Amino acid sequence: MTAALIRRSVVVGAALAYAVLLRPRLLTWGATRTEAMAALPGDDIVRARWRTTRAITISATAADIWPWLVQMGFGRAGWYSYDWLERLAGAGDFAEGGxxxxxxxxxxxxAVGDTVPLSPVGGMTAAVVDPPRALVLRMGMSVLTGAPARVEDRAILDWTWAFVVVPVGSRSSRLFVRARADYRPRAIGLLIPLLLEPVHLLMERAMLLGVRRRVQGAPW
Structure with missing residues (x-):
């Protein structure tokens, strides 16, 4: 077996291991298999060619968590994630600075129909507002610019972002964040695992931890 063939086999094996063993865990960070497969509000809005479900347990009621969710957004309360990355992308202007x-x-x-800004060029529309249980946002966006999609755009991502709170005790809740997306052209599906998923995991995991820290009043 030549060295080139060995290297190729190693690369293929690593890619398969990532796809089968690691990637599913990254797409469902914090969620059990049952939770990741369960239906959530907003699932019927777009066809899901791509989906993630992540979760965290928070020692608080849904009523305690909801105010932090409903105020999120660019020019609003922010995303409770890595503010410096948001600023680097030109989307880090928040009401309190960070x-x-x-x-x-x-x-x-x-209210349903209101816009939750993502950046200076566009935002998501509130598709479901069901306090204190569910907030679902939707946006059709240009993959190239991040602005709201136009009919003539050739590369479009139509996606929803659902935040769902499920009580699991008198003073404890599970917070789920689910992203679902359809897109065109289909070739975008080849780029998502390479370009979108690592950043999405990084930011969304930090967001979930940031929400819990704020709700539970952890020291800074």
């Missing part, structure tokens, strides 16, 4: 460390009364009213 992601809010308190509940902001001015951002507590949200």
């Amino acid at each position: 992601s809010a460390r308190s509940v902001l009364p001015q951002f507590q009213a949200l």
Whole structure:
């Protein structure tokens, strides 16, 4: 067996191991297999060619968690993630400078059809607002610019972002975050694992931990 063939076999084996063993865990960080497969609000909005479900346990009621979810957004309370990365992308302008460390009364009213900004060029539409249980946002966006999609755009990502709180005790809840996406052209599906998934995991995991830290009043 030649050295080139050995290297090729190693690369193929590593890719298969990632696809079969590691990737499913990254797409469902914090969620059990049953939770990842369960139906959640917003699942019927777009066809899912790509989906992630992540979760975290928070020692608080749904009513305690909801105010932190409903105020999220660019120019609002932020995303409770890595603010420096948001700023690097030009989307880090938040009401308190960085992601809010308190509940902001001015951002507590949200209705179906309202826009939750992602960046200066566009935002997501509130598709489901069911306090204190579910918030589902939707956006059709240009893959190239991040702006709202237009009919003439050749590369489009139509996706939903669902935040669902499920009580698991008198003072404990599970917070689920599910992303579902359809896209065109189909070739985008080849790029998502390479370009989108690593950053999405990094930011969303930090968001879940950031929400829990704020709700539970952990020291900074």
